[in-house]
C-alpha cells in the first residue's frame with residue numbers, strides 16, 4: 071500500500087532547496103567550525119544507525135558510491151558496516167580519482183576498515199540483503215544515462231530493499247521530479263535539512279519512508295536561514311490552534327456565514343451536491359446551491375439542510391448573491407453558456423470566493439483572465455487546470471510545482487492551492503506551504519468538490535483566504551487519511567470524508 075503522506079508528520083517544518091542546503095552546509099563549516107569530513111562522518115553514522123534500526127538482521131550489504139560527496143557518505147557507511155562485522159560489496163561509479171578532500175578521507179576510512187573498493191562491472195549480485203544508494207545526492211544536474219541508468223534499473227529490479235543516502239539518486243531535490251530512471255528507495259535518510267522535493271510530486275513514491283538527521287548542527291544555524299517552503303499538516307496546525315476557534319454558547323447561524331455553491335450543469339449535479347454537503351459539515355451556518363432545476367430534488371433528498379435554487383440565467387443569481395457571504399464556484403459548472411453566464415455574475419461580486427474546476431477552465435479562456443486584487447480568492451487547480459491557466463502543458467506544471475503555484479498566485483493575486491501529491495498552497499506574496507498529509511486514495515472523482523466546500527465554509531466562518539487554504543487543505547487531506555485507514559486507499563470515496571471533516575474540524579482526533 072502506498073504510504074499515506076501523514077506518515078511524514080514528524081519531519082521538520084522548514085523545507086529548503088538544494089542551494090539553500092549547500093549554504094547551510096557552508097554555515098556549519100564557517101560558523102560552527104565543523105569540517106566537511108566531520109559532517110560527512112556524521113551523515114554516514116546517522117544513516118548506518120537507521121540501517122541497523124530498520125534492518126537489524128541484514129548481513130550482506132551492497133553499497134554503491136558516486137563521484138561526489140554523496141559517494142563520500144557511502145564510503146563512511148561501508149566503513150562502519152565492515153567494522154560492525156557485516157559483509158560489504160562496495161562498487162564505485164564515475165571517476166573516483168578526483169574525489170573531494172572529505173570523500174578522499176572517507177574512502178581511506180573504508181579501505182582501512184577492510185572494504186574492498188571496486189568499480190561497478192555491470193552486474194549487481196542477487197544475494198545482498200540490502201542496497202545502499204550513495205550514487206548521487208543534491209548534486210544531480212541531469213537525468214541519469216549510460217551505465218548509471220543501467221545500475222539504477224538493476225537496483226530497482228533487485229529483490230533487496232534500498233536505503234538512499236540524502237535523496238534517492240535521480241530524484242530532483244528542488245522539484246520532486248524523478249528524472250528517470252531514478253532509484254526507488256524503501257527508506258531515505260536525509261541530512262542537514264529537509265529538501266522541498268522529498269514531499270511533493272514523485273518525492274514520496276521514490277523516498278519511501280523518510281528519516282531526518284540534522285547532524286548535530288545547532289538549531290540557531292538551521293534557523294539562520296529562512297525556509298523556502300513551510301511543511302504543514304493537520305497535526306501541526308491543530309497543535310497551534312490554527313483551525314476554528316471554539317464556539318461560544320450565545321450564537322446563531324448568521325454568525326457562521328452563508329455559502330452559496332454555484333455549479334452542477336446537466337449531468338454533473340453530484341459535484342455541486344458534494345461541495346454543499348462538505349460546506350455544511352465544515353460548519354457553514356447556511357448553505358445554498360444555485361444549480362440546474364433537474365438536480366434540485368436529488369440534492370434536497372440527500373441534504374435537506376441545503377437551500378437549492380434552480381437557476382437558468384445569471385440574472386437569477388443576483389438575489390442569491392445578495393444573501394450569501396461566500397461563494398464556491400465551479401464544481402460541475404461546465405463550460406457551456408449556462409456556466410459562463412453564472413461565472414460572469416460571480417466575477418462582478420466582491421464576496422470572498424473559492425474558484426474550482428470549470429470556473430478555472432473558463433477563467434483560462436482568452437478574454438477572461440484577471441487579477442483579483444483585494445478580494446479574498448482561493449483558486450484550487452489540479453495540475454491540468456493549472457496548466458490551462460498558465461497556458462503551458464501539464465508536464466511543465468509538474469516539472470516544477472513550486473514555480474507553477476507561485477506564478478499563479480502572483481498572476482491572479484489570489485491564494486492558490488495546487489492539488490495533487492503534496493498539495494502546495496501559494497500566497498501572492500511568495501510564501502508557499504506544502505501539505506504532507508493526504509494519500510493516493512484521493513485520486514478519485516469528487517475529492518476536489520469536497521475541498522471546495524470545505525474552503526468556502528472556513529471563509530464563511532471568518533478565516534482569510536490564506537488561513538482557510540492552509541487549514542482546509544490539511545483538514546481535507548487528514549480526513550482522507552483517517553477515512554482510508556481501515557479499508558485502504560483503493561475505493562476511497564469523496565463522501566467518505568464527511569464524518570471525518572466534522573470530527574477533525576472540531577479537533578476530535580480519535
Ligand SMILES: NC(=O)C1=CN([C@@H]2O[C@H](COP(=O)(O)OP(=O)(O)OC[C@H]3O[C@@H](n4cnc5c(N)ncnc54)[C@H](O)[C@@H]3O)[C@@H](O)[C@H]2O)[C@@H](O)CC1
Nearest residue numbers: 095109110138139140206207208209210211212213214236
Ligand atoms: N558538507 C556537505 O556538503 C555535506 C554533503 N553531504 C552529501 O553530499 C551530497 C552533495 O554532494 P555533491 O555536491 O558532491 O553532489 P553529488 O554527490 O550528488 O554528486 C555530484 C557529482 O555528480 C555529477 N552528476 C550530477 N548529475 C549526474 C548525472 N545525472 N549523471 C552523472 N553524473 C552526474 C556532478 O557533475 C558531480 O560531479 C549530499 O547529497 C549529501 O549526500 C553530506 O556528506 C553531508 C555534508
Ligand SMILES: Nc1ncnc2c1ncn2[C@@H]1O[C@H](COP(=O)(O)OP(=O)(O)O)[C@@H](O)[C@H]1O
Nearest residue numbers: 489490491508509510512513515516517518519
Ligand atoms: N496522489 C494523491 N496524493 C494526495 N492527494 C491527492 C492525490 N491525488 C489527488 N489528491 C487530492 O484529491 C483532490 C482531487 O481533486 P480534483 O482532482 O479536483 O478532483 P475532482 O475534480 O474529481 O473533484 C485534491 O485535493 C488533491 O490534492
Ligand SMILES: [K+]
Nearest residue numbers: 203206237239
Ligand atoms: K543517493
